[in-house]
Every structure is written in C-alpha cells, then in structure tokens.
Amino acid sequence: MTILQVACAIIIDHEKRVLVTQRSPIMKHPLKWEFPGGKIEPGENPQTCIIREIKEELTVDIELKSRLPSSIYHYSSFIVELIPFVAIIITGEIYLKEHAEYVWANPNELRDLDLTEADIPVLNFFLNDYYNFLN
Numbered sequence: 001m002t003i004l005q006v007a008c009a010i011i012i013d014h015e016k017r018v019l020v021t022q023r024s025p026i027m028k029h030p031l032k033w034e035f036p037g038g039k040i041e042p043g044e045n046p047q048t049c050i051i052r053e054i055k056e057e058l059t060v061d062i063e064l065k066s067r068l069p070s071s072i073y074h075y076s077s078f079i080v081e082l083i084p085f086v087a088i089i090i091t092g093e094i095y096l097k098e099h100a101e102y103v104w105a106n107p108n109e110l111r112d113l114d115l116t117e118a119d120i121p122v123l124n125f126f127l128n129d130y131y132n133f134l135n
C-alpha cells in the first residue's frame, strides 16, 4: 500500500489556543475534526504544501514555527503520513472554503474533540512536549 503524505498545521493564537477544523459531510472522514492541511503534491516539500493548503482552505497566510514528528496511521484503504507544523497567522481573516466549521480550542477542548485517528498522536506530542514551552 502506498503512503499518502499529508501536511497539517497546528495554528496557534496569542492566547495559546489552537485552530481545529471540522471536515464537511462530503469529505472523507465526514465531520471528524482535524488540523487543516492536505496532500503533498509532486514538486512540493511539506513546508510549501502546508502554506499553499492553508491559503486555499482558510484564505490566510501562515508563518511556520516548528515541525513536529510525523504520525503514520493505517486506515483500512490507505496509509497516511501526517506531517505537522506549528504555525501562526500572519495575514488574512479565516474564511472556510472546504470545512464545515472551525474552532479555537484550549487543551481540554482539544482532548474532547472527535479527531481523525492520525491526529491523536500529533495532538498528544503537541500538548505533552511542546505546549508548555510556548510563551
């Protein structure tokens, strides 16, 4: 089985809340929550991919702060390598082009969300090994 490489963004605001988006009813994994992002296209690296995807999906420009460890998850029909980046918004207002909803969530709210499976280790790493070092 091939591995689908997907870059995602953990976008944080000045109150240390995290932006999470809900997949729409017509997407794969309908109504699950995720870190926004998408598939790496030929000729892209994960960094150029995530900047492009966030602009396309949320209409904002982001600046990348850190790359976190990938999460590899075996869904029934494919394997995903989820490549996370911590980021901040530098310009623009969020306007959802594909997702059903978004929310700025604190750690307890993040833990309660019905996330896509590949995101759970990403969230755990972020909260356990990264979050407390944020200013």
Ligand SMILES: Nc1nc2c([nH]c(=O)n2[C@H]2C[C@H](O)[C@@H](COP(=O)(O)OP(=O)(O)OP(=O)(O)O)O2)c(=O)[nH]1
Pocket (backbone or CB within 6 Å): 006, 007, 008, 027, 028, 029, 034, 035, 036, 037, 038, 039, 040, 080, 082, 116, 117, 118, 119
């Ligand atoms: N964007 C994103 N996709 C994720 C996450 N976790 C996870 O398992 N996935 C899976 C869901 C999808 O099967 C795949 C990404 O597909 P996508 O539909 O978001 O990406 P895309 O915008 O490039 O796709 P497309 O609409 O062009 O088909 O990775 C996540 O946190 N963010």
